[in-house]
Amino acid sequence: MAVTLHDVARVAGVSIKTVSNVINNFEHIRPATRAKVLLAIDELGYRPNLSARSLRSGRSGVIGLVVPEFSLSYFAELADAVIKAAERHGQVVQIEQTNGDRARELEVLSSPRIQFSDGVLFSPLGMSNDDADALTVPYPLVLLGERIFGGPVDHVTMRNVEAARAATEHLIATGRRRIAVVGAHEGEIIGSAGLRLRGYREALEAAGIPFDPDIIVNTTLWHRSNGATAMRELLATGAQFDAVFGLNDTLALGAMRALQEAGLRVPHDVAVIGFDDLDEARYSLPTLTTVDPGRTEIAETAVRVLLERIQGAQPDAAPVEYLANFSIVERESTAIS
Amino acid sequence: MAVTLHDVARVAGVSIKTVSNVINNFEHIRPATRAKVLLAIDELGYRPNLSARSLRSGRSGVIGLVVPEFSLSYFAELADAVIKAAERHGQVVQIEQTNGDRARELEVLSSPRIQFSDGVLFSPLGMSNDDADALTVPYPLVLLGERIFGGPVDHVTMRNVEAARAATEHLIATGRRRIAVVGAHEGEIIGSAGLRLRGYREALEAAGIPFDPDIIVNTTLWHRSNGATAMRELLATGAQFDAVFGLNDTLALGAMRALQEAGLRVPHDVAVIGFDDLDEARYSLPTLTTVDPGRTEIAETAVRVLLERIQGAQPDAAPVEYLANFSIVERESTAIS
DNA sequence: TTGAAAGCGCTAACAT
DNA sequence: ATGTTAGCGCTTTCAA
Numbered sequence: 199m200a201v202t203l204h205d206v207a208r209v210a211g212v213s214i215k216t217v218s219n220v221i222n223n224f225e226h227i228r229p230a231t232r233a234k235v236l237l238a239i240d241e242l243g244y245r246p247n248l249s250a251r252s253l254r255s256g257r258s259g260v261i262g263l264v265v266p267e268f269s270l271s272y273f274a275e276l277a278d279a280v281i282k283a284a285e286r287h288g289q290v291v292q293i294e295q296t297n298g299d300r301a302r303e304l305e306v307l308s309s310p311r312i313q314f315s316d317g318v319l320f321s322p323l324g325m326s327n328d329d330a331d332a333l334t335v336p337y338p339l340v341l342l343g344e345r346i347f348g349g350p351v352d353h354v355t356m357r358n359v360e361a362a363r364a365a366t367e368h369l370i371a372t373g374r375r376r377i378a379v380v381g382a383h384e385g386e387i388i389g390s391a392g393l394r395l396r397g398y399r400e401a402l403e404a405a406g407i408p409f410d411p412d413i414i415v416n417t418t419l420w421h422r423s424n425g426a427t428a429m430r431e432l433l434a435t436g437a438q439f440d441a442v443f444g445l446n447d448t449l450a451l452g453a454m455r456a457l458q459e460a461g462l463r464v465p466h467d468v469a470v471i472g473f474d475d476l477d478e479a480r481y482s483l484p485t486l487t488t489v490d491p492g493r494t495e496i497a498e499t500a501v502r503v504l505l506e507r508i509q510g511a512q513p514d515a516a517p518v519e520y521l522a523n524f525s526i527v528e529r530e531s532t533a534i535s
Numbered sequence: 536m537a538v539t540l541h542d543v544a545r546v547a548g549v550s551i552k553t554v555s556n557v558i559n560n561f562e563h564i565r566p567a568t569r570a571k572v573l574l575a576i577d578e579l580g581y582r583p584n585l586s587a588r589s590l591r592s593g594r595s596g597v598i599g600l601v602v603p604e605f606s607l608s609y610f611a612e613l614a615d616a617v618i619k620a621a622e623r624h625g626q627v628v629q630i631e632q633t634n635g636d637r638a639r640e641l642e643v644l645s646s647p648r649i650q651f652s653d654g655v656l657f658s659p660l661g662m663s664n665d666d667a668d669a670l671t672v673p674y675p676l677v678l679l680g681e682r683i684f685g686g687p688v689d690h691v692t693m694r695n696v697e698a699a700r701a702a703t704e705h706l707i708a709t710g711r712r713r714i715a716v717v718g719a720h721e722g723e724i725i726g727s728a729g730l731r732l733r734g735y736r737e738a739l740e741a742a743g744i745p746f747d748p749d750i751i752v753n754t755t756l757w758h759r760s761n762g763a764t765a766m767r768e769l770l771a772t773g774a775q776f777d778a779v780f781g782l783n784d785t786l787a788l789g790a791m792r793a794l795q796e797a798g799l800r801v802p803h804d805v806a807v808i809g810f811d812d813l814d815e816a817r818y819s820l821p822t823l824t825t826v827d828p829g830r831t832e833i834a835e836t837a838v839r840v841l842l843e844r845i846q847g848a849q850p851d852a853a854p855v856e857y858l859a860n861f862s863i864v865e866r867e868s869t870a871i872s
Numbered sequence: 873t874t875g876a877a878a879g880c881g882c883t884a885a886c887a888t
Numbered sequence: 889a890t891g892t893t894a895g896c897g898c899t900t901t902c903a904a
Contacts, residue, residue, distance in 0.1 A: 200881085202880095202881055202882085203881065203882065204881085212890075212891085213890060213891045213892075214881095214882085214891085214892090215883090215884090215890065215891060215892080216889085216890055216891080218882075218883065218884090219889090219890080222883085226889055226890090227889070227890085228889065228890090231889080231890080243673065245647060245650060245673070246647050246650070246881085246882080247590065247650075247880085247881050247882070248647060248650045248651045248882095249586050249587075249589040249590040249595065249651070249880085249881080249882090250586075250590050250880070250881035250882040250883090250896090251881080251882055251883075252586040252651075252882090252896095253584070253586040253587050253590050253880090253881085253882075253883095253896050253897065253898085254881080254882045254883045254884080254895080254896050255882080255883060255884090255896090256896080258586060258651070259648075260629065260651065267615055268605070268611045268612065268614055268615035268618075269611075269612060269615050269814055271608070271611070271815075274605045274606075274608070274611035274614075274615075275605065275606060277605055277611075277630075278604055278605035278606050278611075278632070281605075281630060281631075281632050282632065285632075290629055290630075290631065290648050290649075290651070291629065291630055292597065292627055292628065292629045292630075293614075293618060293628055293629075293630055294618075294627065295615070295618050295619065295622075310582055310583050310585060311596075311627050312627075313582060313583070313584070313585045314585045314586070314589075314595070314597065314627070314651065336580065336582070421814075422814065422815065422817070422818035423817070423818065425818075426818060448818075451818060452818050454820075455818055455819070455820045458820050459820070477606055477758075477759065478759065478815065480759070480760070481759035481760065481762075481763060481788060481789050481792050482792070482819075483791075483792045483795050483796065483820065537897085539896095539897055539898085540897065540898065540899095541897085549874075549875090550874060550875045550876075551875085551876090551897095551898085552874065552875060552876080552899090552900090553873085553874055553875080555898075555899065555900090556873090556874085559899085563873055563874090564873070564874090565873070565874095568873080568874085583897085583898080584896085584897050584898070585898095586896085586897080586898090587880090587896070587897035587898040587899090588897080588898055588899075589880095589898090590880050590881065590882085590896090590897080590898075590899095591879085591880050591897080591898045591899045591900080592880090592898080592899060592900090593880080
């Protein structure tokens with residue numbers, strides 16, 4: 199059987215409370231007592247039972263992270279940042295993948311699977327603003343991403359419109375006028391695609407460049423393959439363009455690949471910009487100019503905000519929206535040639 | 536306060552045991568009783584307290600996954616596969632990152648942080664065979680990777696030597712004779728680098744090609760940047776070669792990038808092969824020939840083996856070593872030109 | 873088929 | 889500075 203506090207107390211010749219005090223680093227313990235207890239712990243190989251601790255204290259030290267899937271590199275890098283931020287606060291992260299499927303996202307929210315955690319960071323991809331009510335759950339929840347705004351919970355996200363506008367302005371500033379977009383979602387207003395397209399249009403308008411739907415290509419998923427396919431389709435239409443805004447980096451990299459396949463030079467013939475600043479964007483050929491959306495800041499803020507809710511200083515405080523700072527990372531794919 | 540079994544029992548007018556039976560899907564419950572209970576659960580919004588359940592039953596339904604970090608794409612894709620496999624068995628995955636740091640790896644093994652889980656999948660990068668004793672822990676542990684062999688626990692890994700040999704043979708079969716290696720670890724015998732280099736040497740020997748240390752480049756970490764840097768160094772030495780074996784895909788992609796930067800054409804001047812079959816290898820320019828090391832099979836086997844140990848049918852069964860099947864995925868980077 | 877009661881290992885309130 | 893004790897919510901004998 200497992201070694202318990204009682205065993206340690208017996209061997210150390212103290213009470214169970216004293217052992218608990220030592221384990222939890224309480225003050226006011228005589229050094230000699232502490233030493234005795236530590237010796238007994240070591241001798242018996244005692245390890246606290248976290249289930250019991252959690253049952254009693256109502257706190258598990260675990261936070262849940264619900265994301266679409268790690269094969270989307272953005273979420274792998276986000277998870278990396280969240281785990282590191284959580285660790286700094288002594289928290290462990292439990293992960294649930296939804297594949298961006300709305301039904302699964304809704305199900306996970308009420309599933310007991312997530313119930314070990316003290317709170318959840320939730321990054322939906324399939325749910326929309328209409329589902330905002332489902333975010334009212336009996337545990338602390340912090341929303342990530344840009345599928346739902348104005349919901350009943352704290353929300354940490356990026357400046358999609360402004361960042362996309364800045365990305366487009368960067369292309370315009372380097373002399374491009376016919377800027378294709380890869381990854382749009384027809385009719386979407388809220389959501390990464392809709393917001394980023396809005397930023398794009400704002401930049402065009404400010405520069406007096408007409409919007410041309412013929413160089414906007416839709417894709418459903420934002421995988422590399424979709425970016426390549428979309429670009430091949432666009433090239434097949436014979437449309438003219440001198441730049442491409444990939445609504446994320448994987449799309450941009452896929453599109454860049456298709457451009458080069460077709461014998462076009464990047465950035466000489468066509469400039470390419472992405473969005474996300476994946477590690478990978480630094481090692482493509484050419485290296486990819488992109489938007490750093492503040493992923494680390496998002497992860498750190500989200501963890502901090504969630505822990506504040508868990509600690510419950512102000513349980514009824516109104517939901518807050520946090521926006522991370524972005525920056526344009528200039529690389530070769532948009533250099534002036 | 537949270538709704539408990541007692542509340543449900545009271546509202547449903549049955550005993551707590553009956554409620555428990557319904558929740559755990561026991562047989563022999565009168566449909567009417569079940570309906571009453573389900574109604575009460577719904578009405579009160581009851582959700583089971585997993586800490587209590589776990590304390591009582593000794594099983595949490597959580598498995599731990601300890602990996603270096605997700606910014607190494609291989610581990611992101613491995614985690615994806617593990618989470619999906621665990622889900623099929625109704626298990627949740629808790630993740631711990633070690634950054635491949637030996638001290639942290641050793642620490643995690645004995646940390647209470649991991650103690651919520653019923654068992655752990657452990658993928659070290661810093662530990663070596665000398666640390667095998669540290670794997671003797673008081674919970675089920677399944678070892679992944681190729682840092683430790685013959686340890687005291689079940690081990691699921693890939694056929695490194697055979698796969699690397701097959702990769703090298705593929706290059707030789709396409710007419711290459713001077714095959715550089717990127718990512719070697721000087722003097723390593725066990726470990727991905729050591730094993731893969733051994734497979735490489737076996738293939739050379741079988742083909743009667745002399746081994747030339749001048750075209751073997753060491754790198755510590757296997758990030759894209761290291762592959763690019765290593766290749767630039769190799770080019771700077773003036774050494775001649777007509778192919779590159781990147782000991783993983785990110786190294787190969789980085790190396791390919793440096794080759795192209797230097798004006799060399801892939802595969803025309805230099806063929807490139809990687810190892811891992813990352814999603815990304817399908818969308819580079821040119822697409823990357825690589826080894827599929829059986830990642831999905833590894834994840835599924837590891838989860839299955841761990842759960843068998845947790846269920847403890849044969850607690851004292853001798854440790855087993857499982858080897859996944861590999862295959863060469865031929866793409867453009869090694870096409871005959 | 874359902875009920876009563878014990879107790880998993882721990883923390884926290886209270887006592888000394 | 890340390891000891892005593894109740895009880896977190898659940899599963900699990902054992903009884904009925």
